[in-house]
Amino acid sequence: MGEKKKFSMLSCILTVICVVFVAEAAAPVAAIGNSQYFWWIFMIILFLLPYGLISSEMGTTYDNGGGLYDWVSAAYGHKMGARVSWYYWINFPLWTASLAVMFPDLYTVITGKELNTIAAIIIELAFVWIVALIARTPTADAVWILNGSAAIKVILAIGVGIFGVMGIAKNGMANPIT
Structure with a gap:
């Protein structure tokens, strides 16, 4: 028997939470209103659950650890594997930079203290360099970072939910559930 894979289904689910459950999604979700509950259930059943199952299966199928390049290369050849990897990694710095720019503004909103330039x-x-250093680590070795980040996001979401319920109990709902 070979070495047991480190990237389990639970780790895959927590990774999806890290990727999908982001701060910049709060405003659009709030703007949707109460219909968001339907759309979250819809997305979980028709996208997140199959995505997690596919990623888990693919990640445990290949001897070399799986991953985007390995999967696409096995199906379509090295040229397409390289192209898909390039598209993914060209997106990564843009996404990281957008989060880095948002972070000081988020700090201001949370604390009420504005930072100088x-x-x-x-x-x-610092945000960009920390993310870049973490990104250099293979996913199987950095699974604790993904799992810890997902746990923090879930704890924060539960906290916001508790404060939301407290706000509803005190002031009523902002939008009627119809």
Whole structure:
């Protein structure tokens, strides 16, 4: 028997939580209103669950650890594997930079204290470098980072939910559930 794979179904689910459950999605979700409950259930059943099952199956099928390049290369050849990997990684710096720019603004919203330009730039650069260093680690070895991040996001979501229920109990709902 070979070595047991480190990237389990639970790790895959927590990774999907890290990817899908992001701060910049809060405003669009709030704008949707109460219909968001239907769409979240719809997305979980028709996208997230199959995505998790496919990723888990593919990640445990290949001896070399799986991953986007390995999967596409096995199906369509090395040229397409390289192209898909390139498309993924060209998106990564743009996504990271957008989160880095959002971080100081989020800090201001949470604390009410506005950062000066130099402090904001230092925080943004630190954010980018921390993400870049973490991204260098193979997923199977960095699974604890993904799992820990997902746990923090779930705890924060539960906290926001509790405060939301407390707000509803005190002030009523902002939108009627119809």
